[in-house]
Amino acid sequence: MSLSPRIIALLLASLISALTITFLTFVExxxxxxxxxxxxxxFVISFFLVFYAIELLVFREVNKMYKTIHKLRIRDFTITRKSIIKNSNPFKKLNDEIFVYVARKQKEIDELKRLEQFRREFLADVSHELKTPIFAAQGFIHTLIDGAIDDEQVRDKFLAKAARSLDGLDALVKDLVALSQLETGEVKMSFERINLTHVTQEVFEQxxxxxxAKRTSLQLKSSPGGPVWVKADPQRINQVMTNxxxxxxxxxxxxxxxxxxxxxxxxxxxxxxxxDGPGIPPEHLSRIFERFYRVEKSRSKDRGGTGLGLAxxxxxxxxxxxKITVMSKVDKGTTFRFKLERMD
Structure with a gap:
């Protein structure tokens, strides 16, 4: 038998009324x-007081807890800590505290799951990126060992290809080390007053x-004209502009x-x-700064690079x-933007 607030109030009110009447019968x-x-x-007063206490202070809040659990199941995290402070009802405070705590833990779990998925993808990408140049170099070298080394023309051609594969492997490892150091904070920035106009011109020359080779013109536009002084690490900003x-x-x-x-x-x-190139499709814009992410994998491979530059x-x-941002429209080009602190 399930007891509702009304039945509980009725029973308690009847008991209180009976005790009161019993007590009065002994009074002359x-x-x-x-x-x-x-x-x-x-009876009437007890009924309404008990009913109010049970219904409003207990049952209603317990029902809200069940609703909270339902919200957590569907991941509807809408309660703020500010709303908890305003509440004086201890049951409601408890309810909201549980909600906020579980919501925070759920978000942490979701983030851990996302990082775990990212780790698996990263390991798969690294394995693939390392395997390609290693297998290529192995193939060329084993072909030479198996007898092709006696043919001078074939030997020179295969050695050059093996060297290119190993150079690509070296570049990949260097970029991985650099990215790891940046993420862990091992690389300390050495901020100086540098002329961004000069840095850009050096990059153009490089x-x-x-x-x-692509018959592409490089242009520099500066709103004030002349030197543009910023506070930055010269080597790292040169790396950013070059990339x-x-x-x-x-x-x-x-x-x-x-x-x-x-x-x-x-x-x-x-x-x-x-x-003013072909642009980047909208579905790729949010991911282009991820490690090894390529919009068109086959074409990107042909053009070289490690896939770590934007990361x-x-x-x-x-x-x-x-913060770097990107804006792009298909067939209308792509623009990358970022701000640096100005220094006069």
Missing amino acids: GVTNAMVFVVGLSS LEKVAN LVENAVKYGNENGRVTVSLEEDKKHVMVSVRD IVKHILNAHKA
């Missing part, structure tokens, strides 16, 4: 009418051969244009690297307390 001078009135009054400009050239169109814009305001310099860029800029 009390008439039957008085006993009836007091008994009825105690990539001139790559740009000429962004090189990607813009590689993934842009033939006979295209890559434009680096520097725009100053009172406290910051906005840096934009824009290409390294993101971590370097995070260390500069800057």
Whole structure:
């Protein structure tokens, strides 16, 4: 038999009324009418007081706890700690505290699951990326060992290919080490006052051969003109600019244009690297800063690179307390933007 608040209140009110009447029967001078009135009054008052206490203070809050559990099951995390402080009802406080605690733990579990999935994907990607150049170099070297070394033309060709595969492996390992050091904070930034205009021009000179091969023009636009001074680590910002400009050239169109814009305001310099290439589909934009993520895996492989460049860029800029954003439209190009602290 399940007891509802109304039945419990009725039983307790009847018991209180009975005790009251029993007590009055031992008091001299009390008439039957008085006993009836007091008994009825105690019954009614007791019933409503007990019913209110049980219904509002216990059953209703317990029902809310069940609703809370239901919300947690469907992951509806909408209670804030501020609302708990305002509540004076201890049952409600307990209910909301349980909700907030479980919600926080659930989010931690979800984050751990996400990190575990990320770890598995990362290990699979690393295995694949390392396997490709190693197997290629092995194939060329074993072919030479099996007798092709006697043919001078074949020997030189295969040795050159093996060397390229090992160079790619070396670049991959270096990028992995750099990314690991950035993520763990082992790499300390050495902030200086640097001329961003000069850094960009140096990057253009370094990539001139790559740009000429695709007949791509490199342009620098600076809103004030002349030197643009920022607070940054010279080596790391050079790495950021090199990576962004090189990607813009590689993934842009033939006979295209890559434009680096520097725009100053009172406290910051906005840096934009824009290409007029095929752009990035919307479904890929949120993932392009992930390690080894490639929009078009086959075409990206043909163009070289380790797949870690944008992840390294993101971590370097995070260390500069800057956030990189990307805007892209298919067939209309891509623009990467970030801000650096200005120094006069």
